[in-house]
Amino acid sequence: MLEKSLFLLCFSSALAKQLCAPDASDGYKVRLSIRTALGDQAYAWNEDELFLFRATLAFAMRNRISGQQFEVSNIIVCDETPRVSFWFVVTSPSNTSHLVDKEEVEEAIRKSRNRINSAFLLTDKTLEFLGIPPTLAAPVSPDTPPWLIVFGVVMGAVGAGIVVMLAFSVVQKKRKKDGKVVDEAVEEETRAKTTDNGAAGDGVYNMSFSDDERFTEM
Amino acid sequence: MKLKLPNPGLEGRIPSHGELEKMEKEEAGDRPKWDNKTQYLLTCIGFCVGLGNVWRFPYLCQSHGGGAFMIPFLILLVLEGIPLLHLEFAIGQRLRKGSVGVWRSINPCLTGVGIASLMVSFLVGMYYNTIMAWIMWYLFNSFQNPLPWSQCPLNANRTGLIEECARSSTVDYFWYRETLNTSEAIDDAGGLQWWIVLALVAAWSVLYVCCIRGIETTGKAVYITSTLPYLVLTIFLIRGLTLKGSIEGIKFLFTPDVNELMNPTTWLDAGAQVFYAFSIAWGGLISFSSYNPIQNNCERDAVLVGIINSATSLYASISIFAILGFKATTSFNNCLQANIIALTNHFELPDQNITVENYGQWFEYLNQTSPGEVASLHLRHCDLNTFLDQSASGTGLAFIVFAEAVIAMPGSQVWAILFFVMLLSLGLSSMFGNIEGVLNPIHDLNLVPKWVPNQLVTGIVCLVSFLVALIFTLGSGNYWVEVFNGYVGSVPLLIIAFFEFVGVIYVRGMKTFSEDIVFMTGKEPSIFWKACWMVISPLMLMAVLIAYVIIQAQQHPNYFAWNPLYELFPQTEVKPYPDWVFAIILLLCVVPVLSIPLVFVYKLIQRRLRSSSARTELNPYCNDGFEVETREQKKRRA
Numbered sequence: 066m067l068e069k070s071l072f073l074l075c076f077s078s079a080l081a082k083q084l085c086a087p088d089a090s091d092g093y094k095v096r097l098s099i100r101t102a103l104g105d106q107a108y109a110w111n112e113d114e115l116f117l118f119r120a121t122l123a124f125a126m127r128n129r130i131s132g133q134q135f136e137v138s139n140i141i142v143c144d145e146t147p148r149v150s151f152w153f154v155v156t157s158p159s160n161t162s163h164l165v166d167k168e169e170v171e172e173a174i175r176k177s178r179n180r181i182n183s184a185f186l187l188t189d190k191t192l193e194f195l196g197i198p199p200t201l202a203a204p205v206s207p208d209t210p211p212w213l214i215v216f217g218v219v220m221g222a223v224g225a226g227i228v229v230m231l232a233f234s235v236v237q238k239k240r241k242k243d244g245k246v247v248d249e250a251v252e253e254e255t256r257a258k259t260t261d262n263g264a265a266g267d268g269v270y271n272m273s274f275s276d277d278e279r280f281t282e283m
Numbered sequence: 284m285k286l287k288l289p290n291p292g293l294e295g296r297i298p299s300h301g302e303l304e305k306m307e308k309e310e311a312g313d314r315p316k317w318d319n320k321t322q323y324l325l326t327c328i329g330f331c332v333g334l335g336n337v338w339r340f341p342y343l344c345q346s347h348g349g350g351a352f353m354i355p356f357l358i359l360l361v362l363e364g365i366p367l368l369h370l371e372f373a374i375g376q377r378l379r380k381g382s383v384g385v386w387r388s389i390n391p392c393l394t395g396v397g398i399a400s401l402m403v404s405f406l407v408g409m410y411y412n413t414i415m416a417w418i419m420w421y422l423f424n425s426f427q428n429p430l431p432w433s434q435c436p437l438n439a440n441r442t443g444l445i446e447e448c449a450r451s452s453t454v455d456y457f458w459y460r461e462t463l464n465t466s467e468a469i470d471d472a473g474g475l476q477w478w479i480v481l482a483l484v485a486a487w488s489v490l491y492v493c494c495i496r497g498i499e500t501t502g503k504a505v506y507i508t509s510t511l512p513y514l515v516l517t518i519f520l521i522r523g524l525t526l527k528g529s530i531e532g533i534k535f536l537f538t539p540d541v542n543e544l545m546n547p548t549t550w551l552d553a554g555a556q557v558f559y560a561f562s563i564a565w566g567g568l569i570s571f572s573s574y575n576p577i578q579n580n581c582e583r584d585a586v587l588v589g590i591i592n593s594a595t596s597l598y599a600s601i602s603i604f605a606i607l608g609f610k611a612t613t614s615f616n617n618c619l620q621a622n623i624i625a626l627t628n629h630f631e632l633p634d635q636n637i638t639v640e641n642y643g644q645w646f647e648y649l650n651q652t653s654p655g656e657v658a659s660l661h662l663r664h665c666d667l668n669t670f671l672d673q674s675a676s677g678t679g680l681a682f683i684v685f686a687e688a689v690i691a692m693p694g695s696q697v698w699a700i701l702f703f704v705m706l707l708s709l710g711l712s713s714m715f716g717n718i719e720g721v722l723n724p725i726h727d728l729n730l731v732p733k734w735v736p737n738q739l740v741t742g743i744v745c746l747v748s749f750l751v752a753l754i755f756t757l758g759s760g761n762y763w764v765e766v767f768n769g770y771v772g773s774v775p776l777l778i779i780a781f782f783e784f785v786g787v788i789y790v791r792g793m794k795t796f797s798e799d800i801v802f803m804t805g806k807e808p809s810i811f812w813k814a815c816w817m818v819i820s821p822l823m824l825m826a827v828l829i830a831y832v833i834i835q836a837q838q839h840p841n842y843f844a845w846n847p848l849y850e851l852f853p854q855t856e857v858k859p860y861p862d863w864v865f866a867i868i869l870l871l872c873v874v875p876v877l878s879i880p881l882v883f884v885y886k887l888i889q890r891r892l893r894s895s896s897a898r899t900e901l902n903p904y905c906n907d908g909f910e911v912e913t914r915e916q917k918k919r920r921a
Binding site for chain 2: 096098099100101146147148149150198200201211212213214215216219220223224226227230231234
């Protein structure tokens with residue numbers, strides 16, 4: 066009995082190892098860069114963290130394929146390196162020797178990528194699934210481009226400036242014209258005053274020149 | 284030594300010293316004048332200090348042997364730049380007219396020099412303000428987080444970045460695609476880019492509102508536009524010095540390479556830079572100094588403006604290269620990081636084992652143990668000097684290199700806004716002088732009737748320039764700006780400056796000019812000025828001109844095109860100009876200076892006709908038997 070169970074155990078683990086191998090057709094390589102992401106607050110990678118990973122992945126599979134009860138044992142991991150990278154394959158819960166298709170796994174991971182990342186406090190860049198490019202976040206594009214708003218403000222200020230300057234010029238010209246009219250009126254008055262020379266009447270009548278000589282003597 | 288040209292009526296055109304003094308006191312209201320000396324100096328400094336000080340001089344300094352470049356630059360500054368400045372200031376102040384008026388006063392045959400200045404100012408103003416429009420576009424786009432040139436847009440199915448952006452860089456893509464939407468060749472017009480048209484409208488409107496009442500408004504505007512660049516450069520210098528790698532940049536800039544002094548191109552570039560940096564032959568400086576009071580020390584002004592201009596170039600280089608050193612260090616670190624990640628991933632080492640500090644040791648070790656694998660990774664060789672060498676000049680420096688540097692600095696929006704506001708101020712103060720160089724000759728030539736107000740003339744000039752400058756908003760607009768920049772703003776100016784020397788020193792006469800300067804400043808110009816004006820500076824101008832023409836003639840002119848289909852993309856493709864563009868280039872070089880000989884011949888013929896017809900016509904009102912003694916002659920007799 067004991068030998069049978071031992072044999073089954075060895076056989077299943079051997080089978081599992083065969084299912085999971087580097088460059089497996091239905092497997093993916095995962096790479097974690099914990100120290101890059103967290104610096105001083107990095108946690109050590111150990112068996113428990115690996116267990117969490119397998120559990121998260123099982124959750125992702127359940128999330129994608131409803132009805133099938135994926136367990137932690139369905140996620141098989143191999144080829145662990147000090148880099149913290151490893152390969153994994155997903156076996157079907159109904160038939161443990163049958164692997165779930167690559168596309169299904171990819172869809173599942175894509176769907177729950179955010180949850181997987183946050184379980185490990187990592188990002189798309191520091192938790193890499195080689196072969197599954199992350200869906201890039203669309204850049205936020207506001208309805209009115211911001212530059213148009215700034216343009217509008219500047220043009221408004223410039224337009225107001227032009228109107229103010231032109232109005233100022235017109236007012237100044239009018240003031241100058243009024244000033245010139247006033248000046249001219251003052252000048253004319255003084256001119257009229259200067260033509261009035263009342264002193265011409267004062268003088269001595271010169272007898273040598275008299276009106277008697279209107280008719281020249283023959 | 285004086286050129287004998289027929290010059291009747293000289294006394295009538297140029298007011299004598301006594302008449303000038305009388306004019307000062309009586310006709311003070313007629314001609315615009317400066318509120319104070321500071322305004323005048325700030326306007327001249329603002330005109331001279333332009334974009335070239337910030338993006339041409341640092342590039343020249345770094346590519347021609349760093350600190351060693353200062354030697355030819357300073358020599359040519361003293362022998363060529365400052366004498367030219369002094370000449371323009373003195374002649375404008377003495378004759379109290381703009382560029383056309385000044386040359387017409389000296390001798391009507393020389394009016395062509397002023398007309399040439401007018402045409403060059405007009406053509407240069409168009410493309411210069413287009414660069415202003417680009418700067419405004421970048422300024423408007425700096426008010427968002429994140430900066431639009433810091434990320435690539437996604438492609439159609441959101442799986443990756445747009446290919447053109449991924450292959451070049453985010454800043455390249457933003458400049459060539461989202462700003463210019465540049466076509467692959469100058470033949471391909473590409474249609475008007477509406478956002479650049481809007482920016483152009485903004486640029487010309489801002490210029491109009493500042494120039495609307497001539498030097499009354501520009502005189503106030505220069506308090507800001509001429510002083511702001513210095514403030515911003517200081518802020519950038521202080522910030523730059525706190526960033527990592529800035530000292531390497533400054534060291535790289537000033538490392539002298541004395542061998543460069545043997546290279547004639549260095550001297551040519553220094554001469555050209557000194558000449559163009561002082562905005563000579565545009566006519567703006569003559570106009571500005573004509574608004575001065577007659578007893579103003581123009582010699583001191585010229586020396587002051589010259590020194591401040593060169594000091595600004597130097598100061599700007601230090602600031603710019605501090606930031607560029609930071610950028611080079613960042614690029615170098617990024618290069619190293621890429622290599623580190625490749626090595627870490629390939630050899631499955633724990634991450635962060637290889638760092639920037641111990642990269643060298645790890646690389647040695649891995650190369651020794653498994654060289655084949657290391658070779659298969661195709662690691663990029665990272666060298667700090669290569670990155671420092673990637674400096675650029677012109678629009679490339681501002682819109683690509685510096686924009687990239689700004690993204691890497693924390694608080695990018697503030698630095699971007701500051702930088703582009705500084706460029707805007709620099710360009711705007713130069714445009715003031717440019718507009719003055721266009722408006723004043725139009726005034727002097729009496730092209731518009733007197734009843735048309737100045738504001739309308741300014742508005743029409745701005746509108747016409749805007750409409751013609753729409754060429755530069757096409758898809759191929761960038762290539763056309765390069766054409767104008769390289770050919771209009773170079774050879775014609777040198778020729779005009781040469782004729783300015785001839786006109787003042789040889790037609791008016793060194794003796795008369797010296798008397799003018801004695802009257803204005805109170806002392807005789809020293810032997811240094813006389814030697815420079817008569818011999819040294821014109822010779823240097825000729826040398827720069829001839830060398831420039833020879834270098835241009837040696838090869839068919841070509842341009843750098845941004846072609847995503849080019850095999851070596853993202854490098855720019857070198858394409859020759861097509862023949863029709865070449866014809867336009869020749870026209871641009873020749874037509875402005877054509878007015879000099881044309882007007883000369885026209886005036887000679889006119890005078891010949893007039894003198895021959897005067898003999899046959901008898902004026903019943905003018906009896907030559909009685910000569911009316913002019914006040915001048917009476918004074919001279921007394």
